[in-house]
Amino acid sequence: MQHENIRTKIDLANTLADASGNIIKKYFRQPNLEAETKTTEISSIVTIADRLAEDAMVAIIKKEAPNDGIIREEGENIPSKNGYYWVLDPIDGTSSFVKGLPIFGTLIGLVDLDNNLPLLGCVNQPILQERWLGIRGQPPCFNQTIIDNIYTNNINYQLTEACLTSTTPLMFVTPRQQAIATRLQKVCRRTAFGGDCYNYVSLAMGWSSMPMVILESDLKYYDFCALIPIIEGVGAIITDWSGNPLNSHSTEILAASNQILHQQALKVILS
Amino acid sequence: MQHENIRTKIDLANTLADASGNIIKKYFRQPNLEAETKTTEISSIVTIADRLAEDAMVAIIKKEAPNDGIIREEGENIPSKNGYYWVLDPIDGTSSFVKGLPIFGTLIGLVDLDNNLPLLGCVNQPILQERWLGIRGQPPCFNQTIIDNIYTNNINYQLTEACLTSTTPLMFVTPRQQAIATRLQKVCRRTAFGGDCYNYVSLAMGWSSMPMVILESDLKYYDFCALIPIIEGVGAIITDWSGNPLNSHSTEILAASNQILHQQALKVILS
Numbered sequence: 001m002q003h004e005n006i007r008t009k010i011d012l013a014n015t016l017a018d019a020s021g022n023i024i025k026k027y028f029r030q031p032n033l034e035a036e037t038k039t040t041e042i043s044s045i046v047t048i049a050d051r052l053a054e055d056a057m058v059a060i061i062k063k064e065a066p067n068d069g070i071i072r073e074e075g076e077n078i079p080s081k082n083g084y085y086w087v088l089d090p091i092d093g094t095s096s097f098v099k100g101l102p103i104f105g106t107l108i109g110l111v112d113l114d115n116n117l118p119l120l121g122c123v124n125q126p127i128l129q130e131r132w133l134g135i136r137g138q139p140p141c142f143n144q145t146i147i148d149n150i151y152t153n154n155i156n157y158q159l160t161e162a163c164l165t166s167t168t169p170l171m172f173v174t175p176r177q178q179a180i181a182t183r184l185q186k187v188c189r190r191t192a193f194g195g196d197c198y199n200y201v202s203l204a205m206g207w208s209s210m211p212m213v214i215l216e217s218d219l220k221y222y223d224f225c226a227l228i229p230i231i232e233g234v235g236a237i238i239t240d241w242s243g244n245p246l247n248s249h250s251t252e253i254l255a256a257s258n259q260i261l262h263q264q265a266l267k268v269i270l271s
Numbered sequence: 272m273q274h275e276n277i278r279t280k281i282d283l284a285n286t287l288a289d290a291s292g293n294i295i296k297k298y299f300r301q302p303n304l305e306a307e308t309k310t311t312e313i314s315s316i317v318t319i320a321d322r323l324a325e326d327a328m329v330a331i332i333k334k335e336a337p338n339d340g341i342i343r344e345e346g347e348n349i350p351s352k353n354g355y356y357w358v359l360d361p362i363d364g365t366s367s368f369v370k371g372l373p374i375f376g377t378l379i380g381l382v383d384l385d386n387n388l389p390l391l392g393c394v395n396q397p398i399l400q401e402r403w404l405g406i407r408g409q410p411p412c413f414n415q416t417i418i419d420n421i422y423t424n425n426i427n428y429q430l431t432e433a434c435l436t437s438t439t440p441l442m443f444v445t446p447r448q449q450a451i452a453t454r455l456q457k458v459c460r461r462t463a464f465g466g467d468c469y470n471y472v473s474l475a476m477g478w479s480s481m482p483m484v485i486l487e488s489d490l491k492y493y494d495f496c497a498l499i500p501i502i503e504g505v506g507a508i509i510t511d512w513s514g515n516p517l518n519s520h521s522t523e524i525l526a527a528s529n530q531i532l533h534q535q536a537l538k539v540i541l542s
Contacts, residue, residue, distance in 0.1 A: 029478045047480070095463040096374075099436065099470065100478030102399070103372050128373070128399075165370065168464050169440050192366040193439050194465015199370065207300045207371030209318070 006119070006135065009084075012064055013108050013122045013133065019060055020053035020090055020106045021126030027052075028127055029100040047098065050074060053090035053106065061086055069113075071248070073222050083114045089222040093196030095168075102127035105197040109225035116247045121226035123197050132201050134229030142205060149206035151235040157211040157261040159268070164188035164213045165199045171218040177252070180241070180269050184215055187268055200227045203255060204234045213265050214255040217241075221248045231255055237262040241269050277390070277406065280355075283335055284379050284393045284404065290331055291324035291361055291377045292397030298323075299398055300371040318369065321345060324361035324377065332357055340384075342519070344493050354385045360493040364467030366439075373398035376468040380496035387518045392497035394468050403472050405500030413476060420477035422506040428482040428532040430539070435459035435484045436470045442489040448523070451512070451540050455486055458539055471498045474526060475505045484536050485526040488512075492519045502526055508533040512540050 027049035054074045061068055062078075069080025071087045086108065091097050093104030102125065110120040123132040132147075134140035140147050164184055166172075172181045185191045189210060195202070203212040216224075224238070228246060231238040237259055239245060241252040243266050254269065256262035298320035325345045332339055333349075340351025342358045357379065362368050364375030373396065381391040394403040403418075405411035411418050435455055437443075443452045456462045460481060466473070474483040487495075495509070499517060502509040508530055510516060512523040514537050525540065527533035 029476070031477050031480055095461075096465070098434070098479050098481065099463065099466065099473045099483075100476065101374050101466060101469055101473070103367075103374055163369070168462075170462060190366075191439075191441060192370065192465075194367070194463075195370065195372060198372055202370045202372065205300070205371065206302050208369050209302055210369065212370075 009110055009120055010133065010135065012061070013110065013120055014131075015064070016057045016060055016086075016088075016108050017106060017122055017124035017131060019056045021124055023053045023056055024049050024091065024106065025126050028097065028102070047091070047094065049097070050091045050094065054088055057086075057088055057090065057108070071221060073220070080113065083112055084119075085111050085113050087111060087222050087225040089226075092223060093167075093198070096194070096196065103195060103198045105201075107197060107222060107226040109222070109228075111225060111248075113248070116245075118225050118228040121229040123201055123226060123230065132204070132230050134226075134231075134233045136229050136232075138233065140204065140230045140233035142201075147205060147234055149204065149234050151206075151258045153259050155211075155258065155260075157258055159184075159187045159213065159261065159264045160189055161210060162188045162213045162257075162261060163208055163210040164191045164215060165195055166191075166193060166215050167196050167199070168193055171216055173218055177217050181215060183271070184213065184265060184268050188213060197227060200231060200238075200255060203236055203257060204230050206234075211257040211261050212255075213257075213261060214253065215265070217252045219251055219253055221250070224250070224253055241266075280381055280391055281404065281406065283332070284381065284391055286335070287328045287331055287357075287359075287379050288377060288393055288395035288402060290327045292395055294324045294327055295320050295362065295377065296397050299368070299373070318362070318365065320368070321362045321365065325359060328357075328359055328361065328379070342492060344491070351384065354383055355390075356382050356384050358382055358493050358496040360497075363494060364438075364469070367465070367467065374466060374469045376472075378468060378493060378497040380493070380499075382496060382519075384519065387516075389496050389499040392500040394472055394497060394501065403475070403501050405497075405502075405504045407500050407503075409504065411475065411501045411504035413472075418476060418505055420475065420505050422477075422529045424530050426482075426529065426531075428529055430455075430458045430484065430532065430535045431460055432481060433459045433484050433528075433532060434479055434481040435462045435486060436466055437462075437464060437486050438467050438470070439464055442487055444489055448488050452486060454542070455484065455536060455539050459484060468498065471502060471509075471526060474507055474528060475501050477505075482528040482532050483526075484528075484532060485524065486536070487524045488522060490522055490524055492521070495521070495524055512537075
């Protein structure tokens with residue numbers, strides 16, 4: 001994508017984050033969201049805020065970039081006329097949102113589906129006014145400042161010193177997934193649940209005193225697409241459970257602070 | 272306790288919250304906290320911030336209320352000369368703290384151990400500048416405003432519409448505890464992990480669109496003491512897993528939005 005083009009897309013991502021954030025803020029910590037359970041899955045609570053925030057983003061994209069397609073959590077996808085797709089999750093971390101915990105995020109990704117490359121990823125937290133923006137091949141930003149954290153293989157991280165995190169153990173659905181999660185839990189220094197997209201931005205920011213491993217399954221494309229440029233932009237690793245690059249069909253995610261740690265986690269997964 | 276006396280204790284609780292908060296703020300989202308694992312338990316990460324915040328509170332109590340005893344997370348307990356004990360947990364939610372998630376809290380309780388009554392409970396979140404204060408027999412406050420949420424048995428809450436929450440499934444250690452947690456998960460509408468003290472203040476505030484049930488085990492007195500006046504002050508229920516009032520030896524906690532829901536959860540626990 002050309003320079004002026006990516007600039008336009010960054011501006012649009014920021015506009016989408018502003019618009020969805022303004023809606024979400026109105027509904028945070030307000031009871032009676034009329035949450036509606038579509039299924040019994042953990043990810044199935046849909047709130048009014050979710051729907052309205054997504055609708056607002058879709059309306060803006062249709063107006064500002066009518067040739068771009070949309071892959072979305074709530075509504076029907078919209079085909080692309082130019083190969084670019086916006087991948088939207090208005091509230092990642094609905095569980096935290098409905099409990100009034102400000103550790104959810106709006107995920108806004110932009111991909112070129114021809115070659116499956118996420119070009120841009122934005123995580124927006126409207127309550128704490130925190131925004132992460134990753135551009136493929138560039139260092140990512142936190143609130144418009146370049147993230148001052150670069151992971152390399154210079155540090156020989158070990159799983160035994162790592163914090164393993166997953167949003168919920170209930171995302172490990174199959175016996176195979178449960179066995180893998182249990183194996184990794186046993187090796188890592190500690191395991192913490194909860195967090196959703198905040199686990200990934202925490203890893204990117206280097207907030208934790210421990211190296212981090214994130215193991216998740218049962219995810220959809222909109223749950224992780226926007227995170228890829230942010231994680232990769234700081235030199236950390238995000239792949240599927242076989243170590244392959246993520247694509248729109250991936251559901252099992254493994255992220256780690258560096259390649260050394262990622263390789264160790266992969267070894268446990270594949271053992 | 273006499274009126275002027277409780278006023279003094281409230282002032283002291285606020286002073287403790289201010290002092291610990293100032294320390295904790297300096298360490299939040301700073302890497303290299305030199306977290307130290309004492310055991311493999313989930314609650315065993317001790318950070319510098321934890322220690323310094325507790326030390327600061329202990330020093331203030333020794334100076335301002337030298338006859339009061341102290342029950343603390345990190346250091347040695349201090350016996351009481353007047354029957355009153357401060358029950359301190361500098362960072363409840365270390366897991367969130369070390370990941371840079373602002374959903375931990377400083378828990379400050381005051382109890383009269385002669386009759387096991389928590390007189391006062393304070394939850395302080397220094398990053399979000401949120402403070403809850405409960406006084407036995409009075410409506411609790413959030414940031415100095417009376418919480419506008421009262422639970423009664425006027426609503427016939429059902430477990431099937433409730434959000435069940437626990438900080439981590441790893442706190443259910445014994446097969447009996449695991450079986451109970453699984454039974455409740457199967458009945459409730461959804462289960463969300465993570466949250467620590469934030470689950471309790473969320474319940475008290477009525478932030479969730481669903482009635483809430485909190486099931487926890489493996490807790491220490493300082494993990495829940497300060498929460499009791501806040502939960503009970505809004506008419507919600509907090510007991511042990513047998514439905515008995517909590518005391519300093521309790522480890523298994525059940526909280527629910529009202530008595531009707533609490534009774535249903537107890538029935539599942541005891542079935």
